[in-house]
Amino acid sequence: MGKRVRRREPRAHWLLLCLFMLVLLAELCFNGYVSHVGAEGSGPTEVPGAGGAAPGTVTGGAAVQRVGAGGSVTSRGMPAKTIALTFDDGPDPTWTPRILAVLARYHAHATFFEIGSRVNQYPAVSRQIVAAGDEIGSHTFTHVQPGDTPAWRLNTELTLTSNAIAAATGRRPVLLRPPYSSKPDAVTGADFAALRRIGAAGYLVVLADHDTQDWRRPGAAAIATAAQPAGGAGAVVMMHDSGGDRSQTVAALNLLIPRLQAQGYRFVTVSEGLGLPAAPRASAAGRWRGYALRFAQLGGSWLARAMTVLMLVAVVLAGLRLLVQVFCAWAHIRRVHRRWRQPLEFLGPVSVIVPAYNEAANIAATVRSLIGSDYPRLEVIVVDDGSTDGTADIVERMRAPGVFVVRQDNAGKPAALNTGIRYARGEILVLVDGDTVFEPDAVGRLVQPLRDRRVGAVSGNTKVANRKGLLGRWQHLEYVIGFNLDRRMFDIARCMPTVPGAIGAFRRAAVRDVGGVSAQTLAEDADFTMAVIRAGWRVVYEPAAIAWTEAPSSLRQLWRQRYRWCYGTMQAMWKHRRALVQRGAAGRLGRRGLSYLLLFQVLLPLSAPMVDVYGLYGLLFLPLTKVAAVWLGFTAVQVATAGYALRLDRERYGPLWSLPLQQVVYRQLMYLVVFQSTVMALLGGRLRWHRMARTGAATAHARAATRS
Template sequence: METAEDFVFYDNSNDRWTYIRKIVFRCFLIFEILLFITIASIVWEPTYSKSIFESYSVTVEKIVDEISTAKKDEIEVIGEGFSLNLKKENQFSLEKSYSNVNQSNNKLVLLTFDDGPDPVFTRQVLAVLKQKNVKAIFFVLGEQVVRHPRLLNEILKDGHEIGVHTYSHVPEGVDLYKDKYRTDFEIDFTQKAIIAQTGYQTRLFRPPYWGAEDTITLNTLILSTKAIDKGYRVIPPNVDSKDWMNESRDKIVQESFVPLDISVVLLHDAGGDRSKTVESLTPIIDTYRSQGYQFVTTQNVFGNSFEVLSSVSLLDKTRSQTAISAFIFRKKFLDYFAPVFELNLGMVTTYMSLIVFLSFVSYFKSRILSRNTKHTPKVTVIIPANNEEEVITRSIRSVLNSNYKKLELIIVNNRSRDKTYNLARKFVKKGRVRLFNETRLGKSYALNRGIKYAKGDIVVVIDADTQVTENTISEIVKPFKNKKIGAVSGNINVGNHINFLTWFQKIEYVVGLNIDRRALSLFGMSMVVPGAIGAWRKSAILKLGGFRRDTITEDAELTIKLQLDGYKVAYAPDAQAYTEAPSDLSGFVKQRYRWTYGMLQTLFKYRKYFFKSQHGLLTRFLLPYNAFVVLPFAAMSPIFDLITFNYVIWVNPRPILDYLVLFLIIFSVLVTISFLLSGEKSYWLILLIPLYRTIYQFIWYFILYKSLATALKGVFVPWTKSVHYGSFDLYGKISNKYISVAKE
């Protein structure tokens, strides 16, 4: 007799769960700390002073509204000068000025390079500048810094300056007026990228899309105003080389020379083919020098009162590195997410194509065998019953209505407290029916009691809520003509089609039986011969010690043990039976929790056989596939769905929606084929597939996690059964006795 200690996963000491809780708590604590540090690093703003505009008692948004015009691409910038400042008279305005600039020397030129760094052209530019002994200012993009971080140190090593040029160059379609958080991101994350790589922060900023014009766009106004508020010096160019227009070298040199007191020349070291820019650099430098100009940096112009580049604390560098690492992780993860969807779709399509092909082969094979096979061994039908007064009568009558002659029926009353025993007792007078009592609670005990007194060579087990057709017994015994067959699965159908939950189960049963089980039967394999309708070779059961109590799915455990002993398992599609599926959520969860947890127990119990060759595909493929593919993928699915939701919201919903549509189409085709193979006519159920994939799937996630948690806890799970209401009659209509609220 099995004891609690024999129960798979049972841990009487509770040491395993205590240890797991400690590990989980520590991991959760570490995760929470890292999450807090990451979030704090992301929201941290590397500004240089308290908001400048607070002294005006005004916000950036207010200033932008005051300066902007009805024509958002024609906002005027007044004055002439080296840097951009905010002027306050009657109202705010942007002004180019020489304030805070050391003007002791005129004829100065600053070479500035935007959009880098680039691994090819930035290095070529640096080589020319080094040869000509000229220092320049590189206004970098954050995304380029992340891609090519080492180039920043090469720039600084050569004595050049670095400035912020936004993170993504802000595509022109982006409306920063509406997306206020984007502005902070574009500035702050570029600064963090610079700090993370170099340990220095810069006070220079230049917005994109600003040449030498005196009018700017609304986005440029927003970025410039925000940068000024954060303490940056905004350095617009006043000389545009127009190298971005892919002009010739001579044209670039011509456009680059404009004799001003302080010429700020706009060039590019990235963003396209900049070979012409590199070629133009030497003549540009020579031209300015021939006119008496001196090449300087912003530090030379501002003087010692302003520090362009300053070292940061270890804390700030760590925060910057954390923020950038988190951003890169998210971006890289999501970049590879769409291809993962494509791979998954390909795998699903391949799997479904293979399984459908095998199902059709099995379908035609079963048609031939069913017509040509006659086998009439002595059969004992066993119905274990525990408090089944609502359904037991119909189940018994359906068996006695069978056209199979060499049949006896054994009913095992398993500690029923209702009228089950008295109702079953009425049929004993019919001659072919025997009734026994089993005092030990549990289906395995009841089945073993019935097998003990069974006279048949074949034992057909049906649940008390199952109703069989006239030819169910005749069909289910045919495969036993093959002496290698140890068990046969019948074709179980949902009998009570009364609400969404039972409709979902209808889809699941039809697909699972007519696709998966058909395909596996070609190889004589199965994960479980269902207790609702399954037949067993009695000699095989007795040889293996009967149904055991060390798992809560005794049928699954015996199915695997039977195959490990060398027997094969068949599927009889014409052996149809109808069961009462749980019609309320509570009953459904209880039933599927028992099935799922029992299957986990069975896989764990026979784990030592995984990948062993002596048992064929069962141990080389089926068991490890369920343990290492089906189970992990199912456990990861909620996380995958969460990432999918994040991808749809924050990245690009189109590829995900396309994938979901394709998946639903493929699954709809699979369901349609399943209906065709089974002869099912309820094609309208295909319309429920979107709900099946969402609502029904998430219920399964909960059940799976509950089962996994129970396995880790190591508690003893007592045998339980579903409450049955007699909600259908195979030979009549839906019963009026159906109760929508589950009985406790």
Template structure:
């Protein structure tokens, strides 16, 4: 219900900023997927057409520009390590090499080098060579010239940014003498177009299969006295380290010379000093790669956190809701309350539904007086109520200038003749026994307010069905938890009963926040009153029928809730009912209705990008676990509310579509709150669909 106020200062530029942030995040996550996805080797064609016969004679260094194929001298072994550096195993490999005083060539992938820049510098400082293994360890046989250029140049930039060098040597992934074919040879020619030399191994330790050290040693030992190029992996594990120690000891004892590629082949230049431009660009690229890796790791942590929070909520439900169920079944008021109750209906432009609302109140089994406060409506709301007033003398109509919902409720409270009052929105329809169930709790003098069970009436379409699921599995289920913990933060404006004296003691209904119902409930608890939930007191509300209206409503709710939490934050250190609210209700609300909503998009974002990585199975399983953790409380809540389970079939789609809208609303609310903006009341458009929907 709007009230006149200065033009709101809404930070609309935050959407542009949020869009830019999302674009950057998606770009970084895409980069991380590109850098860390599992490489897939293409199947060699087997054809040797146009491939020089000398290329099959053993390990070699090929200059594709001539082309010239060089082989190592007899009893010379060029020792290479590929796919590193690895923070755990590369230092151990370096230690073994230092012990045997052997130099090697480390063909580094750009992604790994960026993540472990200190190791790149150490490899260079200890006299070893550094070669290019491409940025993403992709099979270059199926890559075009542009892709090959990008893979090699990006890796050179990483090397320039980490160690100040670039490399002339390239070891193409998935290519050894045994797999050399025409497709591989074409990729060599493309590599030569960029001024590089290609190193092809003829001995493969196969340590990537992680066999025992004896098997790695057997695969790595030359079969005869011909020179060879050995390929090992400093990422494979302890088998490689142990086998390397035994291999070097045996080769050195038998007179073999083990050296780097440059030393074995007597190459004049294998590495170049990077230019200043390359160093600057490389430093920036390394920073971007590290940021993408950090972001991906952080999102995976948040994925587990979001799943853990969902599991925690499920545990809360499974443990606490049965307690509430047993209590509610046993509870009956010690004596009936027969006094007339004032039902206050603040109304602004409620022409479409006000008649149904008033008629449902008049049909209550408990004695009631209806007080409609027309807050300056610009439609025919007051005329509709006046016509009803002529037929039903228990209706009182009060008109006032538009001042907002809080002011309208305060007007109704001042006009009420009863100590017990019920507040109902102008789009709500009550069940005949709802008022009686509510007021029965006031036989306990400690109770200041009672929350009713609000249901979505217009649930025929998909958007309404999604909101129906949210009301039952979210709002109403949480109210049961709050009731057991004695920390209910909100008595909904759609249906709630109050002691009028308790509201007056708390200072009346405040307009400090947009969630006046939450603000009032928290104020009552901080004043020492108990607030309980009555599931049998049912009302039907008309939920927003369009996404735009839904956005306006939930934005106001979320922003108002944040305002109320901040306003009543001191309840955390207070005692009694206030302390229960502060140390139970507020944390539960912030964790599950704000924090979980903010980080829950991680579930979908991480799952999407993980589908392109080797973690796809594990992440997808986590996503389904998260969905299951939403379904379990949903089934329980629907059973407790005696609802059909059919609408839960829309839950998976709700998690994919509807949930994203809720995320954006929470994010906008948090940003608006941090910016300190004050929003006006946002009146929703009513279509009078409630009665028809209830007859379905």
């Protein structure tokens, strides 16, 4: 026979996940960069004399200037009776077409200095401008102030804008108007340094002779008056076709153009007025870069909106879940308090079955806690499942009355449980793990709900014994908050999907109805419980039945345990998926329990990486006060919920301080577990049983409790 090759778990998905998150972050960051687009009147205020004084050739020159890399300046203005209307901050899907309609009505032309990111948003409007015989110049990509912008970013802004215009119109812009600029005499030394970089990139800088300041909305008549030159002189006139309500600008054009045309003025583009050639055609490479840029920008915008919706949905679902949990916890307390006021009843002999595989560290403490129970007529059956550490020998040496040891070859936990069930004599079966330590009244409390003949199984309250250190505290909080609040809710909704393997009681008739414990999934406790419910039995939660268990003491062990739990739960959900369309108890399990598990334990955790990426995006691009307020509010709700859960379980509030730190490592580990489990399930992989190495923490807890 050939050598058997063990199938390895898939690893490429981790690379794909990292790549996906990096692409997602890059897209969101690009959207954050683009979305900080300014408009005239909304940006930084120019500081007079910033960076020193600009040369007189600039401040005393005409509106259209060519600035060489070495600082040489040549300038030209419009000829007499020639007006170059210019519009900044577009294109705008509402106002730009209206302005074009006015220009067409009077057979006038103009130059539009467009923001590159807006060109990507409204490329059809840019094409409409060119088709009407008007021209387009650059106004940077995100409306940055060149004098305050590093050289690398300014160059990037110019390149991105050129690519955007090339993709939209097929033309490469050669004219540029710096955002927040006005007349030549307003240029500062810092602005001049930026103009040199702009000139070195091959652009002709277009300033203004008349700045109408139409963004202030002073009225159509005032805008028209501010645009009108004196003495028949030509002029470059600055207006805006975007950035707000431009109805006054449109009205001013209807006043200005016919008035000046009657005086012999003509309205032309900047290039036409100076006798310059039209903007050259863009290269194919430039157009394709522009298409890719537009795709990236629109994709980033879509992602940002989708992530915002996802965040809102997650917050709403989390809020609804919290409200339901709190209400159900309140209702459950009232129910169990009525039960607790009744005296404990003897319900017949109880058989406790302890499947054990290499449990030498804790098995003695487990057995002692069981024989120390205050419930009468209790038999304990320890099924040694092929242990190699002397587990069975330890139990036999104890010579405890009512404790029996059954040895079998290693066949797995379900087989060990079924073996114990066959040997058991009681009609009530308590199934426990080999590392669990029971409180003295735990068994008596656990079986009380079975007084109701409709109840087929009871879940006890599992607590973490080794809760020292951050990892222990986090698991302790998780058990108290997540597991026990959920169980109270499931009990009220009559759809308890899991009786934990650490402590659970079953009616033998229910076990018989489902054919024993199945070995078809890795979460045999969830599979078994779901089968019991589908057989028509009720499953309830008894919080007063307390057992202590040893939780993983390292991240590696925690990963293995939760990976098996998550993967096994998915297997059980798939196995019992027909419950979704069944009636009665099975339907409640399917439509309430399985839907809840799918939403809150699979789908939302799968979206968690995107939420974290969105959080990082918020740190980079949103106001820190807003981000901090959201995080603090979210944390406060978590702490309040945890405090309520601790109070219900009569636990100390001390571990609450570690809850905010849980978001740093623990939460990410849990959603990566879900991701790995989902990939394995989709690929049809088979997960091996990952057994946790025991340290004897449950035994140590039992000894400490005895001393106290």
